[in-house]
Amino acid sequence: MIKKAFSKEHFVKLVLISFALSSLLFLFLIFVFILAEGLPLFHKIGLKNIIFGFKWAPTKGSFGIFPMIVSSFLVTIGALIIGAPLGLSCAIYLSEYSGKRLKLFLKPALELLAGIPSVVYGFLGVIYIVPLVRIYFGGPGFSLLATSVILGVMILPTVISISFDALMSVPKTYREGSFAMGATKWQTIYKVIIPSARSGILASFILGMGRAIGETMAVIMVAGNALRIPTSILDPLRTLTSNIALELAYATGDHRLGLFSTGVVLLVIIMTLNYIANFAIKRRVLK
Amino acid sequence: MPKLMGTVLLLLMVLPLSFGACSPNGIQSKKHTVTVAGSTSVMPFTEKLAEHFMVDHPDFVVEVQGGGSTAGIQACLNNTVNIGMSSRQLKGEEKILNQIILCYDGISFVVNPKNPISALSLKDVRDIFSGKIKNWSELGWIDRRIDAVTREEGSGTRGSFEELVMKGEEIDDGIMVQDSNGSVKEVVATDPYAIGYVSLGLVDAKVKAVTIDGIGPSIDTIKLGEYKIVRPFLYVTHGELDDSGKEFVYFALSEAGQNVLKKEGLIGAYD
Amino acid sequence: MRVNPRFIDKFVKIGLNCQAFFTVGILVAIVAIIFFKGSPYLNMEFIFSSPEDMGRHGGIFSTIIGTIFLVLLSIFVATPLGVGTAIFLTEYTKESWFTKTIRFGVESLAGIPSILYGLFGFIFFVIKLGMGWSLMAGVLTITIMILPTIIRTSEEAIKSVPRNLRIVSYSLSATKWETVTKVVLPSAGPGILTGIMLSVGRAVGETAAVIFTMGSSLRLPTSLMDSGRTMAVHFYILAREGISMEKAYATALVLVLSILCINIIAYYIMNRVTSKYS
Secondary structure: OHHHHHHHHHHHHHHHHHHHHHHHHHHHHHHHHHHHHHHHHHHHHOHHHHHOOOOEEHHHOEEOOHHHHHHHHHHHHHHHHHHHHHHHHHHHHHHHHOOHHHHHHHHHHHHHHHHOOHHHHHHHHHHHHHHHHHHHOOOOOOOHHHHHHHHHHHHHHHHHHHHHHHHHOOOHHHHHHHHHOOOOHHHHHHHHHHHHOHHHHHHHHHHHHHHHHHOOHHHHHHOEOOOOOOOOOOOOEOOHHHHHHHHOOOOOHHHHHHHHHHHHHHHHHHHHHHHHHHHHHHHHHHO | OHHHHHHHHHHHHHHHHHHHHHOOOOHHHHOEEEEEEEOOOOHHHHHHHHHHHHHHOOOEEEEEEEEOHHHHHHHHHOOOOOEEEEOOOOOHHHHHOEEEEEEEEEEEEEEOOOOOOOEEOHHHHHHHHHOOOOEHHHHOOOOOEOEEEEEOOOOHHHHHHHHHHHOOOOOOOOOEEEOOHHHHHHHHHHOOOEEEEEEHHHOOOOOEEOEEOOEOOOHHHHHOOOOOOEEEEEEEEOOOOOHHHHHHHHHHHOHHHHHHHHHOOOEEOOO | OOOOHHHHHHHHHHHHHHHHHHHHHHHHHHHHHHHHHHHHHOOHHHHHOOEEHHHOEEOOHHHHHHHHHHHHHHHHHHHHHHHHHHHHHHHHOOOOHHHHHHHHHHHHHOOOOHHHHHHHHHHHHHHHOOOOOOHHHHHHHHHHHHHHHHHHHHHHHHHOOOHHHHHHHHHOOOOHHHHHHHHHHHHHHHHHHHHHHHHHHHHHHOOHHHHOOOOOOOOOOOOOOOOOOOHHHHHHHHHHHOOOHHHHHHHHHHHHHHHHHHHHHHHHHHHHHHHHHO
């Protein structure tokens, strides 16, 4: 009897080990593959030429992705400018000024919005935002401005949700103590609550940035995809992600490797953002 | 309750298996599949051909993807698909592929219907896309920047455009890029100040085709050789096609197939 | 000049109120637009007939099936792998280089843009492994995409099962596996299922990773090597090419309703158990 139980346990453990190994295999497959395909070009052409090169014409030998790095950062900052203050304000309103019922209704609503596919946001952006920009501001409408607006809206659920959690986790006693000393609500928020939720709020911004910089489909639809560094917010631009999507289907040889190199750059940026965000969250927990 | 949870988890893991199990049996052996991929210009017409073809051949399935001419050519070279679609001539190493001329198509330059300009010269077009002419006022309209749209680098339409119109001059890198004929047409249809180039077969009331050096693009002017910005739609194959693929290509080149294409605004392969 | 803090307080309250309203307004507008512009064209015929004439006519049946196949098969592969890995990490091993490596992989892959999955899937599965644009290439790619989420949420769920439950189980002389299946998993079940539902939602809306691996054929996929469209891919193509605004809105509506259903199911599961076990 005991022997039977023993081997069954053993069998199960083996199965689970194999599952874990397979997962590891899958997880690292994509990692290793992107690095393996992406790094060689850095050796061949030179890190500086790729990251700081101004011209992307891979069929003619130039792999400069600097305009696209700049564009990716610009849309991310634009998204933050629109999404962060608005999102934080909403989070503050929800945690400090609203009742239980609203809070209960909030979480599912935010999750639904976070779940709407990015192509839908892109579509609505093309139909409503792009013409608005073109008519009231000028330019073709497909622009840094339009992209920032769309991305700003897309990161709202992330920013609101995580900031809300951060604000709610500030102990009640902080608030009560502050009121006891005669502070008004806003003074309390401004001087006590926000500072103590600071790392969580920062984390929400950083994760929002991560989402914005990684967005592809919506950006392709509204950004115009021109290869030049935009000189105004009304100019069209192309991000790192859009470039991969536009050229992936037909790139061969070094061109294809160039796309992987772009992928490596993206990986580095996003992993850095993730680690910073996690670090910020861990600090809050330790506090 | 725990039992329910366990059952649900189990179901979730087993249910999809039943889908997987019932799909490949039987159906596959009776089905002939032809995979086609490539030019977004050729794609809607191949789809139309496929629809007609599959009505007469119910055990055939024709799968059509887009991706652009170069993508289709690459896919063909890699044996990822049976047939590649191209809207430009093959270049260099691509020439090892078999090419079959499906039909001919004109590239027409389109502007928004609200745009009063109806005539341009070839040089105008070249200058617009190379960035030399940036404002509509230089062409006789209002003082407003020209929102030019081009296709992505791997596009056959762009390739043909560069060969027939740009003739060596580079397309300005500040010009917007869209990755299919349909999306270029959409941009031009919604932006009054836009100009782009699309497949002639795609022109409809949403956009206005301009005349180039006095000649407007139409089936007649192309047949007469007056409108010269014309390119072939090609089906390319890597080596010999399998029987299913051959069936489809025979249909495409047959009178029935060619009529389908001509009805859509293309010029037949034999004209 | 010193401004009365009470005045600032009122001002801020109104300001925040407005911003909250504005945000809610945007979000409501998005759903409302899709609903009102899409529902006139959403009918039985739309759901049960396949696209014709590039999507100008007909419905989205083949894309619905494509979506269901892709998502269910991906879940089928990713769930045992992910949950099994989570069980292994929490119940069967101590902290070691192995567990740390897996966690590193899971953390790093979180937040990787979906286009990179598309890039990888296209070059590796479609071309190098010769699968072509196929359901199989799509399933494998989406599996890798959702695996980190499933591992992470499963681990969290399993970890949050109180130690006492396990101790009691062992003291009743249950084996490790019996404990896992009869005590830990049922208790962590809702958390795990929520993670799965989250992944389902993500896979349903995914476009970049799918269009380059599963492809965009309009035909109904009937085998693993067939290409096909998911609703999200179909919507993207309809929208981008201006093929049919009406069908685009209707497809968007179906997409949003699907996500809504998935979220409702996830919520239901989550709440049923929190109430039972709290």
